Amino acid sequence: MKDLPDPDLLARAARGDRAAFDELMRRHEDRVFAICLRIVRDREVALDTVQDTFLTVFRKAGQFRGESQFSTWLYRVAVNTCYDHLRRRKRRPTEPLPEGFEPPDRHVDSALSSVELRPDLTTALASLSEEFRTTLVLADVEGFPIGEVARILDVAEGTVKSRLHRARKELARILGNREAWG
Amino acid sequence: MHERHDLDLIAAFAREALADASPARALIESCPECAEYYRATRLVLEAVRTDPAPRLTDLERYRLHRAIWEEVAPEAPAASPTSRGRWWYRLAGAAAALAAVVAVGGVLGNGRAAEEPTMTTAARELFTAAPDAMADRDETLAPLSAGAEAFDTTEAASSAAGAGEAADGAGAPTVVFSAADLPEVASAFTDRVSAGEAVIEPTFDCAEWADADDLLAAEPAEMDGEPVWLLAHGERDAPSVEVVDAAECVVVYPHG
Ligand SMILES: [Zn+2]
Numbered sequence: 288m289k290d291l292p293d294p295d296l297l298a299r300a301a302r303g304d305r306a307a308f309d310e311l312m313r314r315h316e317d318r319v320f321a322i323c324l325r326i327v328r329d330r331e332v333a334l335d336t337v338q339d340t341f342l343t344v345f346r347k348a349g350q351f352r353g354e355s356q357f358s359t360w361l362y363r364v365a366v367n368t369c370y371d372h373l374r375r376r377k378r379r380p381t382e383p384l385p386e387g388f389e390p391p392d393r394h395v396d397s398a399l400s401s402v403e404l405r406p407d408l409t410t411a412l413a414s415l416s417e418e419f420r421t422t423l424v425l426a427d428v429e430g431f432p433i434g435e436v437a438r439i440l441d442v443a444e445g446t447v448k449s450r451l452h453r454a455r456k457e458l459a460r461i462l463g464n465r466e467a468w469g
Numbered sequence: 470m471h472e473r474h475d476l477d478l479i480a481a482f483a484r485e486a487l488a489d490a491s492p493a494r495a496l497i498e499s500c501p502e503c504a505e506y507y508r509a510t511r512l513v514l515e516a517v518r519t520d521p522a523p524r525l526t527d528l529e530r531y532r533l534h535r536a537i538w539e540e541v542a543p544e545a546p547a548a549s550p551t552s553r554g555r556w557w558y559r560l561a562g563a564a565a566a567l568a569a570v571v572a573v574g575g576v577l578g579n580g581r582a583a584e585e586p587t588m589t590t591a592a593r594e595l596f597t598a599a600p601d602a603m604a605d606r607d608e609t610l611a612p613l614s615a616g617a618e619a620f621d622t623t624e625a626a627s628s629a630a631g632a633g634e635a636a637d638g639a640g641a642p643t644v645v646f647s648a649a650d651l652p653e654v655a656s657a658f659t660d661r662v663s664a665g666e667a668v669i670e671p672t673f674d675c676a677e678w679a680d681a682d683d684l685l686a687a688e689p690a691e692m693d694g695e696p697v698w699l700l701a702h703g704e705r706d707a708p709s710v711e712v713v714d715a716a717e718c719v720v721v722y723p724h725g
Binding site: 305308309312316317320321324325333334337338341342345346407408409411423427428448451452455456458459460462 | 476477480505506508509510512513514516517520522523524525529530532533534536537538540541671
């Protein structure tokens with residue numbers, strides 16, 4: 288079972304083989320969780336999205352034709368599931384930044400650049416728009432190549448690049464890049 | 470300054486992915502905007518590098534698998550309808566998961582066991598035989614070595630065959646022991662829990678324990694021919710260990 292490639296496990300799962308699907312989940316669940324947690328920014332919600340992602344994959348297992356890689360399909364389902372969850376709780380305000388933190392400002396006292404006052408990556412990511420955050424998570428955090436990010440998000444590579452450039456600048460500003468911005 | 474900043478080149482330079490870095494370096498030296506983008510990208514990549522990747526906890530992992538199967542159980546093709554078939558199906562699937570984890574932890578387990586004279590040979594065999602057995606899962610397993618007479622591994626695949634297609638590929642062995650060896654089994658299991666080697670098997674379904682927030686491990690086994698769960702909860706350093714009858718979800722050890 289452990290030697291079988293993902294598409295074979297998926298085909299077995301489509302025939303009701305539970306052990307095959309458990310193995311498939313074990314291979315990918317941590318990465319799906321990491322992506323979802325960084326997109327939805329709430330552990331409980333992330334757990335829900337991971338569950339919904341694998342339920343969708345299980346139910347559509349028989350429809351997977353192998354035109355794309357299984358992982359591309361899986362992460363696309365995951366990202367779309369995250370977006371669905373975000374839309375459902377859209378009216379909630381974004382999470383506040385940590386106490387004592389203010390967005391970097393070139394006029395602010397230099398103490399702001401101290402490590403303690405820097406927000407962590409997760410908090411900083413929360414300030415980005417959904418599209419920028421997801422693009423940056425897939426490309427810079429998870430390390431997917433630009434072409435793979437484009438396939439997961441179903442957009443052109445140029446779109447990925449442009450979102451990524453702007454997301455990096457924005458995130459660096461939030462992380463407090465005083466050398467670049469002061 | 471140039472008309473169009475080559476941000477892809479700068480990003481590749483920031484990732485240290487360029488064989489020849491001199492064109493990127495020239496851009497950064499001559500263009501403030503390229504220099505700014507370089508510093509921004511470096512800062513982001515450094516933040517990513519120092520931020521640990523989130524992972525599921527054992528309990529979250531277990532609950533995820535359980536939730537999936539609770540949700541899809543009515544949709545998935547059923548295993549054998551007999552109750553005996555059902556528990557074998559469950560045990561076989563559980564054993565596959567157990568063996569997968571034991572195979573990873575087996576090396577550690579072996580090393581640890583060698584340093585622990587208090588652990589009986591038999592108990593040690595119980596928890597270290599699984600990886601080897603796993604490798605030969607399609608063949609009849611040889612009896613365990615001397616000192617482990619009380620223990621045996623069964624070829625779960627042959628038993629699971631009656632459970633039908635759903636158990637396909639889940640032919641891993643499970644641990645088998647007799648009630649007389651309960652204290653040793655519990656002790657060995659306690660050690661594995663404390664070492665972080667024991668897992669919560671996704672198919673574990675005794676609600677009283679499964680829904681508790683302090684569940685540490687639930688692994689399938691067979692005692693005197695009946696399926697049981699080895700359970701651990703509480704603190705990992707000093708876990709409470711129980712053996713629970715899998716069919717009834719009642720504690721069979723410790724007694725009373
Ligand atoms: Zn430039």
